[in-house]
Amino acid sequence: MDGLLELWTYLSDVTHWSGPSGIPTRTIQHVWMTTLALGTGVVVAVPLGMWIGHRRRGSLLAVNIVNIGRAIPAFGILALVFIATERIGFLPSYITLVILSLVPLFVNTVTGIEEVDPDVVDAARGMGLSERQVLWRVELPLGMPLILTGFRLAFVDVVATATLAALVAWGGLGRFIIDGFAQLDQGQMLTGALFVALVAVVGDRLVLWAEAAASTGPRGN
Amino acid sequence: MIVLEEVTKEFPGAERPAVGGLSMEIPTGEIVMLVGPSGCGKTTTLRMINRLTEPTSGAILLDGVDVTKQDPVEVRRGIGYVIQRVGLFPHRTIAQNIATVPDLLGWDDSKVTDRVQELTGLVELDPEMLDRYPHELSGGQRQRVGVARALAADPPVLLMDEPFGAVDPIVRGRLQDELRALQERLHKTIVFVTHDIDEAIRLGDRVAVLNVGGVLEQYCPPEELLAAPANAFVEDFLGGERGLKRLSLRTVGELELETVTTAQVGSSGAAAKERMRAQGLDWITVVDDDRLVGWLEAGDIGDRVPDEARRFAAHTTVDTSLRQALDSVISSRTGVAVVVDGEERLVGMIAADQLAEQLTR
Amino acid sequence: MRTRVFAAPDDLVNWEWVGRNLDTIAERTWQHVYLTVIAVAVGFVVAFALSLWILSNPRVGKPVTQLSAIAYTIPSLAIFALLVPVTGLSTLTAEIGLVMYTLLVLVRNTVAGLEGVPDEVLDAGAGMGYEDRRLLWRVRLPLAMPVIIAGIRIATVSTVGLVTITAVIGQGGLGWFILRGLNTVANRSTFVLVGVVLSVLLAVVFDLGIQRFGRYFTPWARKVA
Numbered sequence: 001m002d003g004l005l006e007l008w009t010y011l012s013d014v015t016h017w018s019g020p021s022g023i024p025t026r027t028i029q030h031v032w033m034t035t036l037a038l039g040t041g042v043v044v045a046v047p048l049g050m051w052i053g054h055r056r057r058g059s060l061l062a063v064n065i066v067n068i069g070r071a072i073p074a075f076g077i078l079a080l081v082f083i084a085t086e087r088i089g090f091l092p093s094y095i096t097l098v099i100l101s102l103v104p105l106f107v108n109t110v111t112g113i114e115e116v117d118p119d120v121v122d123a124a125r126g127m128g129l130s131e132r133q134v135l136w137r138v139e140l141p142l143g144m145p146l147i148l149t150g151f152r153l154a155f156v157d158v159v160a161t162a163t164l165a166a167l168v169a170w171g172g173l174g175r176f177i178i179d180g181f182a183q184l185d186q187g188q189m190l191t192g193a194l195f196v197a198l199v200a201v202v203g204d205r206l207v208l209w210a211e212a213a214a215s216t217g218p219r220g221n
Numbered sequence: 222m223i224v225l226e227e228v229t230k231e232f233p234g235a236e237r238p239a240v241g242g243l244s245m246e247i248p249t250g251e252i253v254m255l256v257g258p259s260g261c262g263k264t265t266t267l268r269m270i271n272r273l274t275e276p277t278s279g280a281i282l283l284d285g286v287d288v289t290k291q292d293p294v295e296v297r298r299g300i301g302y303v304i305q306r307v308g309l310f311p312h313r314t315i316a317q318n319i320a321t322v323p324d325l326l327g328w329d330d331s332k333v334t335d336r337v338q339e340l341t342g343l344v345e346l347d348p349e350m351l352d353r354y355p356h357e358l359s360g361g362q363r364q365r366v367g368v369a370r371a372l373a374a375d376p377p378v379l380l381m382d383e384p385f386g387a388v389d390p391i392v393r394g395r396l397q398d399e400l401r402a403l404q405e406r407l408h409k410t411i412v413f414v415t416h417d418i419d420e421a422i423r424l425g426d427r428v429a430v431l432n433v434g435g436v437l438e439q440y441c442p443p444e445e446l447l448a449a450p451a452n453a454f455v456e457d458f459l460g461g462e463r464g465l466k467r468l469s470l471r472t473v474g475e476l477e478l479e480t481v482t483t484a485q486v487g488s489s490g491a492a493a494k495e496r497m498r499a500q501g502l503d504w505i506t507v508v509d510d511d512r513l514v515g516w517l518e519a520g521d522i523g524d525r526v527p528d529e530a531r532r533f534a535a536h537t538t539v540d541t542s543l544r545q546a547l548d549s550v551i552s553s554r555t556g557v558a559v560v561v562d563g564e565e566r567l568v569g570m571i572a573a574d575q576l577a578e579q580l581t582r
Numbered sequence: 583m584r585t586r587v588f589a590a591p592d593d594l595v596n597w598e599w600v601g602r603n604l605d606t607i608a609e610r611t612w613q614h615v616y617l618t619v620i621a622v623a624v625g626f627v628v629a630f631a632l633s634l635w636i637l638s639n640p641r642v643g644k645p646v647t648q649l650s651a652i653a654y655t656i657p658s659l660a661i662f663a664l665l666v667p668v669t670g671l672s673t674l675t676a677e678i679g680l681v682m683y684t685l686l687v688l689v690r691n692t693v694a695g696l697e698g699v700p701d702e703v704l705d706a707g708a709g710m711g712y713e714d715r716r717l718l719w720r721v722r723l724p725l726a727m728p729v730i731i732a733g734i735r736i737a738t739v740s741t742v743g744l745v746t747i748t749a750v751i752g753q754g755g756l757g758w759f760i761l762r763g764l765n766t767v768a769n770r771s772t773f774v775l776v777g778v779v780l781s782v783l784l785a786v787v788f789d790l791g792i793q794r795f796g797r798y799f800t801p802w803a804r805k806v807a
């Protein structure tokens with residue numbers, strides 16, 4: 001109950017709602033970083049995944065990437081990027097989050113495309129669609145549900161790991177938690193936890209909603 | 222004997238009962254086929270007997286005892302059950318699968334092992350299969366294991382739900398023959414569900430034709446069913462070629478065969494030709510003692526009847542079905558089928574008119 | 583232009599330090615192992631109970647999986663932070679969080695495994711006189727094993743990774759080295775590499791170990807038709 005009281009005290013202090021280390025700024029930082037990293041991830045991983053998926057050679061590769069990706073802890077990636085870049089703040093955080101987003105996005109794109117019914121693809125070729133058309137008009141729409149699932153997985157990972165970025169001196173909501181721990185300030189720590197949880201859950205719901213909207217589209221007709 | 226008395230099953234939310242007031246008796250030691258269109262309630266009826274489905278009302282008596290008032294688990298252990306997709310336990314070896322019910326009943330190990338061996342022979346399964354897992358077997362082999370498993374504790378009653386529905390026609394035919402042969406020895410009371418009228422006719426001592434809602438349209442031996450369908454539904458369900466189907470139910474041995482004009486190997490050629498001329502035949506059956514050798518035309522015969530002769534295209538025995546015999550008759554150059562017994566001894570012959578007579582009788 | 587503030591690549595790992603601190607490394611590795619094992623074991627017991635509940639009462643399936651999905655969505659650091667006021671900077675805090683993360687995968691795979699048993703197998707079992715309990719323990723459960731084991735593998739590997747984060751609340755196993763690496767200048771890369779490499783190794787060892795274990799207990803699944 002002490003915790004709730006301290007949380008309330010922290011939240012009701014108006015100075016915590018403005019300025020570069022205020023709650024709104026850090027929330028926006030967190031959302032922005034997540035969006036940027038995911039955006040980069042999509043631009044890199046999806047076209048690559050589409051190409052490899054279309055050639056139907058990627059399943060073994062995908063399985064191996066998943067296994068390796070899962071074994072390396074996100075925290076470890078952050079630390080490795082940190083010692084490799086020899087930087088603190090935005091850059092190592094951004095690179096880490098992009099790397100994290102690549103695995104689910106790439107793997108699900110490859111799998112999504114590869115798992116499209118070969119008969120459907122065959123029929124499309126038989127009707128005279130070019131390879132490019134097969135990919136864009138048949139494989140991509142049919143693989144979309146799985147690609148979006150990958151996006152959702154990537155989102156969850158990226159939002160979570162963005163909180164760790166405070167450990168390499170970047171901002172975002174993780175700062176409240178890490179500083180709260182360091183300063184034994186439960187109010188600050190809980191504020192960070194609460195907001196990051198909100199961002200994650202709301203974001204996840206949004207992605208889920210978009211996923212549902214997208215998958216009823218092509219299936220509806 | 223299994224008696225169904227006004228058995229009804231209404232599934233919740235269904236417009237009409239899956240089975241509505243079905244009454245029938247299944248005599249001990251017979252194979253009763255439940256046949257009818259898809260969704261007519263065959264499976265439901267079968268599953269009410271071993272209480273996998275609870276009847277809404279009515280009674281099911283197994284040797285006079287109402288199964289609906291007994292512990293379902295006990296009832297099931299005393300009834301063999303074979304289904305189309307077999308349902309072998311994928312995580313148990315074939316031997317363990319066959320031993321399922323004996324294990325449940327707590328038989329001791331050596332007795333179980335002996336029984337498994339015995340059943341393996343009975344269903345003609347390669348003993349090498351015993352240590353394998355179900356996915357390593359072919360569909361037909363799995364089905365044999367399913368039958369062996371159902372027979373394991375020697376239950377007096379066997380329920381079979383389209384057991385041969387998923388195997389290819391050739392294997393199915395073989396499994397059907399084996400089941401008949403098995404039944405000759407075991408005399409189980411078998412309730413067998415199928416949607417295939419030919420299977421019903423081929424296997425059943427009696428056939429129950431069901432209509433949607435579990436309505437019993439006709440229940441009688443297959444011969445009678447084919448000879449006199451009770452109504453338009455049954456007639457329709459029996460389909461075409463009813464005459465041929467009837468012929469398939471009877472064997473050549475049931476007919477009175479005509480005698481054959483023969484010529485002994487090594488006898489006088491002139492005498493043989495004389496007999497042919499006298500009877501207006503352009504060919505003659507050659508025998509060696511009472512064993513069938515083949516047939517010859519007059520031009521083939523010299524001084525003596527040779528011991529080499531033309532062979533009959535079809536091999537017809539007393540166990541051949543009349544349907545097959547008809548096929549032999551109409552496709553042979555001689556216009557008749559010459560019949561031998563199990564030891565290849567000539568017993569007579571049949572002609573097309575004799576077969577036609579069978580149909581009109 | 584890049585300015586080299588940190589260690590040069592040739593002294594990426596200070597082997598001398600490693601040699602001197604083998605006992606600390608062993609101690610942290612051991613802590614990592616038991617944090618992981620406890621989390622997965624407790625997680626599995628809870629998930630198994632939940633799965634049986636879902637199986638007997640399909641209506642609870644959706645809410646339970648949705649709740650564990652939401653729990654899974656919340657960043658681990660936030661979960662630990664939310665627990666600290668209640669359970670302090672303790673092993674218990676770490677374990678509660680870690681267990682929560684295992685639940686989604688474990689429940690999902692256990693339910694999928696138990697429900698994935700072919701109908702005809704259950705039907706044949708019931709038809710031969712298996713009671714519901716026996717059907718569950720002797721047929722459903724063994725047949726669900728491959729899927730359940732797959733779930734345990736995924737949960738274990740992710741837990742090994744998540745344990746590193748508990749360094750922030752004073753636990754952490756090998757994560758302690760990673761955190762040290764971020765916070766000090768001397769031997770920075772040594773700390774990070776020791777932490778990361780050993781935790782990856784641990785994940786791989788667990789993964790292969792559970793896979794072996796699973797194969798041993800499901801000989802029938804070795805070759806799939």
Ligand SMILES: Nc1ncnc2c1ncn2[C@@H]1O[C@H](COP(=O)(O)OP(=O)(O)O)[C@@H](O)[C@H]1O
Nearest residue numbers: 232233235239258259260261262263264265266
């Ligand atoms: N478990 C069930 N729940 C609801 N309806 C069922 C169930 N089983 C069968 N039915 C319905 O009962 C009718 C008879 O089914 P069934 O006995 O399986 O037919 P058959 O075996 O002759 O094809 C069908 O209309 C079917 O849809």
Ligand SMILES: [Mg+2]
Nearest residue numbers: 260263264265
């Ligand atoms: Mg049926």
